[in-house]
Amino acid sequence: MKRQQVLAGAKAGVPIVFGFVPVAIAFAVMAQQAGFRGGETVLMSATVFAGASQIMAAGMFGKGAGIAAIILATFMMNLRHVIMSTCVFNRMQNAPLPLRLLAAFGLTDESFGCFTTLEKERCTIWFFLGLITVTYSSWVGGTALGVLFSSFLPPIISASLGIALYALFIGILAPNLGGNVRLVMLVLLAGGMNALLCRVMDSSWALIAATLASACFGLFFVEDTDLA
């Protein structure tokens, strides 16, 4: 029974692998360019397991941001996981605490999306553990592949990958923005504030200040129904 649930979860993770591996490779190349060593890059994927945060961290590290600013930015980026984790564990029948703490480590936007759109009777801890085993392995494996590849890449390809971080975030944001004036205003406000704040303070702190301040303003004009 457990075995079947783990296998079903693993199978549900396969489509996610196709999304994770290319992004993991791009992350690995960016991290190397930012000055991380190969081992450090793979270790980051193995311990942090949060794609957007890792790519952001690599970008900030490459621009010389301090450790504290990178960690604070990572924290804010991952606050959304409190909500996702709440949804996932509220859906799950009670499971022993050690298993839940293990499962929590593997929570990502993608495993959340997969698990919370599942029929409720299939939502077990074993399904979730099977799911995250596959997604986690592909993320760490993809990073290792990227580290191996990066030394063979021609400079023109490496330079072209500089856009990947921005394209990743645009690709996540854009489908939600289509036709929603208030969300478009929100992202323009955040970008605009960051551009202004960059002129008066260090750019990594400007990023954090602009993120928090524009979210505060957003409380007043973004409707609850705009946010999934």
Added chain:
Amino acid sequence: MRSEVIFLLLGMTLVTYIPRALPAALSEKMKFSPRVEKFLKLIPYTAMAAIIFPGILTADAANPAYGLAGGAVALAAGLKKKSVMVCVLAAVATELLLYLMVG
């Protein structure tokens, strides 16, 4: 491994794991006030937007137009609800073409 990087990884691991584990660790089901929940949902939008701009202007150190061109292609793909993967590949291909054709 450099001690600076060890601290960075340790810190990043903690601040990533804690938000994931908190709801799992609490035996009672977690509830937020609607206002806090809304704030937490707004953060990813504002954080990603602030990362994109003005940073995208420096995707190519010498020419801001290159970054904008790649961003425009990713935006077009994203608005057409293409997957994130397609957006990234399209933007990288745009840069590659620019470097090959314009230099």
